[in-house]
Amino acid sequence: MAIVQCDNVSIRYIKGDLKAIGLKEYVVRKLRGNYHIKEFWADRNVTFSLEKGDMLGIVGTNGAGKSTLLKAISGILLPVEGKVKVKGNIAALLELASGFDMDMTVRENTYLRGAMLGYTRDFLDEKYDEIIKFAELEKFQDYEFKQLSSGMKSRLAFSIACLVDPDIIILDEVLSVGDGAFRKKSGDKMKEILGRGITGMLVSHSATQVRELCNKMLWLDHGKQIAFTDEVELYMDAYEEFLVTRKLPENRSDIEKLAADFKVRKKRESENEDSVLRKMLMDAPDEDAVNTAIGYLREKHPEVLKKSYLNG
């Protein structure tokens, strides 16, 4: 039984004058007959379904309709056509740092936000200290919100939102919150939540993240569904190649070709790197050259270096 099911979901935004012109102008234009609105399909016929424990990576360039789709799934938007069916409660970690009240204290904002996310007062009373501790805001509990830095705000938003024990989790670019240390902590927390076997959806611009976390993948481009697949490696190869060539695949063989091109390109790049490194070392075989080479690797491929080199 599918936990999340989208059938031919289409979402339309209305663009044009309406927002800007106001009622007086609207009436005048309506009477003159030169009132125009433009429709804009953010998503067109998107179809996929997720079983329990699936993790879906949603990829696509800017304006592909990724965030809009997530809003439809979390119930904020109603699709114009098609159906979204969701079983269980959703925790949507969209970009949440906005929407706090600037004149209220950290404590008050925590309760307000918790209430919005559907927690009970008892639950918050119990978890409050944990939230503050995770956000590292112990010293700031009675500060007004406007006195916090933007990093602190995002940290609090993340901490409140990821406390839940949901059936379905939606992550929209939230794994890049805060400074390096907090990013690691939030990443670990996410992995822990995902490890419980819940169903998830993840929008990310980091290909590595999608490869690492997801077992299914949805590729959108300008609202059109390019692919929904569980061959994540193959399709991510093709997607990454597409990001360079900007040629959309039309069928299976295009995908395979793109993926093959990607492999070739990667190989060439790594060969190039090899020769760059070799040249570095050959040109001046002394300590400086070795250090330069290590510096290069540290920047580009920290994973091949042992920890001791990195710290030294």
Next chain:
Amino acid sequence: MIEGTIKRTTKNMRKYKFLFEELVKRDFNQKYKRTVLGMAWSILSPLLHLLVMKMVFTRFFGRNAPHYTTYLFAGNIVMSFFKEATKNGMASLMKNSKIIQKINVPKYLFLLSRNVSALVNFMLTMLVFFLFCIIDKIQFGPRMLLLIYPVICLTIMNVGIGMILSALFVFFRDIQYLYEVFLTLLTYLSAIFYQVSRFPEKFQPLFLLNPVYVMIKYFRTICIDCIIPSPQYHLLCAFYALFYLAIGAWIYKRYNHEFVYYM
């Protein structure tokens, strides 16, 4: 269908009780900014208003009017309650647009919490009003308890009109200015400082088309005339309250999911 809606609403009410409390708390904070003066100001401001009106208008309109202070005061507090509740209600959706775009919560909660803080504020001014009734030598009696009726009707009507306005405000931002103009006109049409009996007999019923005037008149009938309005008059109050609430609820039901596209 109506039964289903009511059932769902009450279920939501229970589910979102905590959120509602927190929202009310926030709105109070925003209004009074945690200051003592903030609270006092909401009483002082209608008092100043009254003082100026009393000084200016008694000469022109108040000569033959019994208990003119009470007459003025009743008109003033009801009108400013209506103004505050509907103006705040109008802005309630857009003020919370950031939240509405990110989290799926019932949107009417934002409107209701605004109305609660307007109602509490009105209650405060009511206390001052009673104080002035005593000074003005108004006869008190059990009939005063009936004043709760127009307050309930007015509150329901405020919610309804707030729903209509807040929805319109999402679509048309200049509603704010248009409504401001409308309110000024409405104030003049609500017989706050003049008496309707000065108009020709056949025009007088036209004032009953103005729901705010209907509520003001209820107050005056109880306090100054010392009589209880007719059952028909009660029905008229209830009609206005439910009429606007019904329109507002219909608009919310119909356009609820469109709001977010225009924010």
